[in-house]
Amino acid sequence: MNFWTDPVNVAAEWLKDVFIGWGMTDPYATALVYLLGAFLLVALVMLLDVFLVWVERKVVARFQDRIGPNRVGPFGLIQPFADIIKLIIKEDITPAGADKVVYNLAPVLSLASVLLLWAILPLSALVYGVDLNVAVLYLVAAGALGTLAVIMAGWSSNNKYALLGAFRTVAQMISFEIPMVVVLLIPTILTGSMSLKTIVERQDIWYVVLTPLGFVIFLISAIAELGRAPFDLNEAESEIVAGFHIEYSGMKFGLFYAGELLHAFTFGGFMAVLFFGGYRFFGLEQIHPLVAVLILMVKALLGYWVIMWIKYTVPRIRIDHMLALNWKFLTPLAFALLVVTAVMHRLLGGTQPWVYALGLFLSNVVLLLAALEILRASARRQRRQEEAVLSAVAETAGH
Amino acid sequence: MHNEWLYIGVFLIVAGFIPVAALVLAWVLGPKKPNPIKQSTYECGIETVGESWVQFKAQYYVFALVFLIFDVETVFLFPWAVTLDKLPLFVVTEGIVFIGILVAGLLYVWRKGLLEWV
Numbered sequence: 001m002n003f004w005t006d007p008v009n010v011a012a013e014w015l016k017d018v019f020i021g022w023g024m025t026d027p028y029a030t031a032l033v034y035l036l037g038a039f040l041l042v043a044l045v046m047l048l049d050v051f052l053v054w055v056e057r058k059v060v061a062r063f064q065d066r067i068g069p070n071r072v073g074p075f076g077l078i079q080p081f082a083d084i085i086k087l088i089i090k091e092d093i094t095p096a097g098a099d100k101v102v103y104n105l106a107p108v109l110s111l112a113s114v115l116l117l118w119a120i121l122p123l124s125a126l127v128y129g130v131d132l133n134v135a136v137l138y139l140v141a142a143g144a145l146g147t148l149a150v151i152m153a154g155w156s157s158n159n160k161y162a163l164l165g166a167f168r169t170v171a172q173m174i175s176f177e178i179p180m181v182v183v184l185l186i187p188t189i190l191t192g193s194m195s196l197k198t199i200v201e202r203q204d205i206w207y208v209v210l211t212p213l214g215f216v217i218f219l220i221s222a223i224a225e226l227g228r229a230p231f232d233l234n235e236a237e238s239e240i241v242a243g244f245h246i247e248y249s250g251m252k253f254g255l256f257y258a259g260e261l262l263h264a265f266t267f268g269g270f271m272a273v274l275f276f277g278g279y280r281f282f283g284l285e286q287i288h289p290l291v292a293v294l295i296l297m298v299k300a301l302l303g304y305w306v307i308m309w310i311k312y313t314v315p316r317i318r319i320d321h322m323l324a325l326n327w328k329f330l331t332p333l334a335f336a337l338l339v340v341t342a343v344m345h346r347l348l349g350g351t352q353p354w355v356y357a358l359g360l361f362l363s364n365v366v367l368l369l370a371a372l373e374i375l376r377a378s379a380r381r382q383r384r385q386e387e388a389v390l391s392a393v394a395e396t397a398g399h
Numbered sequence: 400m401h402n403e404w405l406y407i408g409v410f411l412i413v414a415g416f417i418p419v420a421a422l423v424l425a426w427v428l429g430p431k432k433p434n435p436i437k438q439s440t441y442e443c444g445i446e447t448v449g450e451s452w453v454q455f456k457a458q459y460y461v462f463a464l465v466f467l468i469f470d471v472e473t474v475f476l477f478p479w480a481v482t483l484d485k486l487p488l489f490v491v492t493e494g495i496v497f498i499g500i501l502v503a504g505l506l507y508v509w510r511k512g513l514l515e516w517v
Contacts, residue, residue, distance in 0.1 A: 034406045038413040046417060088425045096438040108418040115414035119407055130406040137477060138407075158452070159440050167455050171462045178466065181473045188480040246441055251425030255418050320516030323462065327505070327514045331469075335502050338476075339495055342483060346491060349484065 006126045006289065012037060038119070041129060045118050045262070052261045053080040055301075056308065063312040083254075090250035095158055098247065102156035106149050107248065107255035113145035114263045121269050122197045124279045124292030136184050136194040139270065140177070143225060146263060147173045150227065150234060153256070154244035165243025168319065169227070169234040175326045176224035176231070179217050182334040186214040186341050187274045200278030205357050208275040211341060213364040215275045217334050222267045223307060224326070226260070230314040231322060268303025272296060276303075333371050340367055461513050472501055 003010045012033050019029035054069065054077060061068025069076030094100060119129040120138055132138055147169060154166020187207050191199045199207075208215045224231040235243035245256045272278055276299050279285050285292035317325070344363050348356045440447045479486070479494040486494075508514060 030402070031405060031409065034409040035413070038406070038410045042410075042413050042417055088421075089428050089430075090425070091429045091431065092422075092426050093433070093437060095440055096435070097440070104422070108415060108422065111418040112411075112414040115417065116410065119410040119414075129410065130403045132403055132407075137474070155452075160442070160447070163452065163455070167459045171459045174466045174470075175462055178469045178473065181470065182476075185473070185476055185480045188477065189483050192481060192484050194477065194481055241441075250429060251421055255421060323514065323516055327465075328509065331505060332502065335498055335505075339498055342480075342491065342495065345483060346488075 004288075008037075008127045008289070038129070041118060042115055045115060046258075048265070049258050049262045050080045050084070051077075052265055052304075053083065053258070055304075056261055059305070059308050060312055063309075087251050087254040092251070093247075093249050095247045097158040099156035099158070102152050103247075104252070106153035106156065107252045107259075109152065110146060110149035111255045111259040111262070113142055113149060114259050114266055116142040116145070117266050117270070120196060121266070122200055122273060122278060123296055124285065124289040125197070125201075126289045127293055128197065131195055131197045134194050135196040136188055140181055140184065144174075144177065146259070147177075147225070149259075150244050153248070154234075157244075157247040159247050161240040161242075162244050162246050164240045165234045165236075165246070169244065172231065172233060172319070172322055172326075173225060173227055175323060176221040176330075179326065179330040179334040180221035180225060182331070182338050183214045183218045183221070184274070185338055186211050189338075189341055189345055196273050196278075200273055200280060203277045203280065205353065206275065206277045210357055210360040211275075211337070211364055212361065213333075213337055213368050214341070215271070217330055217337070218271065218275070219306070220330065221326075222271070223310060224322075226263050226267060226307070228260070228264060228307065229311040230317050232311075232316060233319055233322065236316060264307050265300060265304045268305075268307060269296065269300035271303040272299035329371070329375065333367075336371070337364070337367060340364075458516070465508055465513065468504065469501065472497075 015036065016029045016033045019032055020026065024032070057079070058068040058076070069079040072078040072082050094103060117139065120132055120135045122128040122131065150169045150173065151166045154162045154164075154169065157163070187199050188194055190207060190210060191202045193199065193202075227234050233239075233243075235245065240246075245253060248256060273296070278299075279292035279296040281295045285295055340363050341360065344360050348359045351359075475497070476494065479490070479497075483491065483494075
């Protein structure tokens with residue numbers, strides 16, 4: 001173990017020795033090293049977040065046939081810093097009658113819930129915050145905090161539009177957590193562990209091959225959980241102006257915005273970790289830990305790009321369609337997929353890897369086809385009923 | 400000494416500190432000239448009528464209740480999923496029966512018409 005092969009852990013050990021040399025006891029030195037490490041990680045993530053603003057604005061501009069920011073710095077790269085300065089020196093307005101404590105806590109919680117996710121994201125085999133043995137559960141728990149921040153913001157603003165946004169959040173964003181939790185069980189079953197690092201290490205075959213349907217369900221419910229289009233009913237600009245953050249301005253709005261962008265990127269990262277082999281890419285990750293970090297970042301950026309692509313392509317869905325999609329299609333499908341995966345995993349557990357992979361893949365395809373067939377049959381039945389009603393009405397009108 | 404949850408706790412403090420620091424900075428640097436019009440509730444140019452914390456459609460809460468049941472029960476599935484390889488066949492079957500009961504609950508809610516948006 002030297003500085004070249006494992007920079008983070010060696011630096012941490014060295015720093016700890018320095019602190020102990022200054023006369024600190026071991027627990028305090030460890031806590032201080034953790035504090036510095038966490039601070040470094042969060043600072044880097046916030047720097048990344050600043051550039052995500054630029055990425056998002058450039059990409060949306062290209063989708064809408066514009067150029068995007070290109071004046072401040074090369075390719076407009078300094079633009080986000082100009083935005084931050086503008087946000088910081090704006091007046092901090094709290095609407096009269098707002099629940100002040102909750103109102104000010106909501107943006108903090110919104111960003112903090114996303115930052116918390118970075119504690120468990122394995123950036124490479126040696127560079128990671130912490131390798132929890134219940135990381136998958138932690139992912140769900142920290143994600144739910146973000147939903148809570150939205151509800152708090154909507155409730156405390158003393159504004160009807162904001163309250164409407166919060167109500168919609170209650171109905172939708174939390175509904176989509178069910179298929180997401182169920183789908184998160186699938187990598188857990190395939191790995192036999194909830195630790196994200198173990199999940200990455202076991203992915204000799206990417207889990208997206210073993211469970212493509214699981215990945216699609218995870219992508220849909222992740223977008224809904226993020227509250228991004230087509231599932232952005234809680235902030236629908238054309239209906240309820242901006243929904244839950246209507247009364248927020250200046251840096252408080254900035255925190256919501258930064259939290260949303262970072263959340264999307266973080267979910268890109270988790271998609272990479274859970275389904276696309278994380279920091280592994282055909283042995284390239286063994287060159288150097290930082291190369292592995294780069295691989296994960298590229299995969300996360302691709303996931304983020306797919307989320308943006310969907311956001312700027314698909315129009316917003318109606319609330320009843322959205323709830324029907326979740327409760328009547330995704331949730332039963334996710335449970336069916338869980339049972340099928342568990343059974344196939346038990347049946348094919350001891351066989352050749354390719355038999356195992358092929359079996360799981362085919363079972364996913366068969367399940368998807370069956371689900372679509374059931375959907376088509378029920379839609380046909382419904383259409384026939386509606387036609388019968390219409391013709392009955394027409395007959396009565398004729399008499 | 401390696402304590403995972405100590406790190407999470409430290410991380411929680413840092414993750415809370417960064418946004419609070421940003422807010423404090425904005426509060427210090429920004430102008431402070433409040434007036435009643437500026438602080439009034441935003442409603443597309445017209446004044447708000449009545450109380451803002453209105454009662455609203457109960458159906459939103461029905462979905463929250465259904466969610467609560469499912470979310471709590473899916474958490475029970477995690478230990479089962481982790482040890483699926485080592486469990487005896489009987490326990491695996493039991494897990495599947497448990498999922499069946501969950502889906503039966505969903506079907507019940509569905510049949511009762513609570514999943515229809517009216």
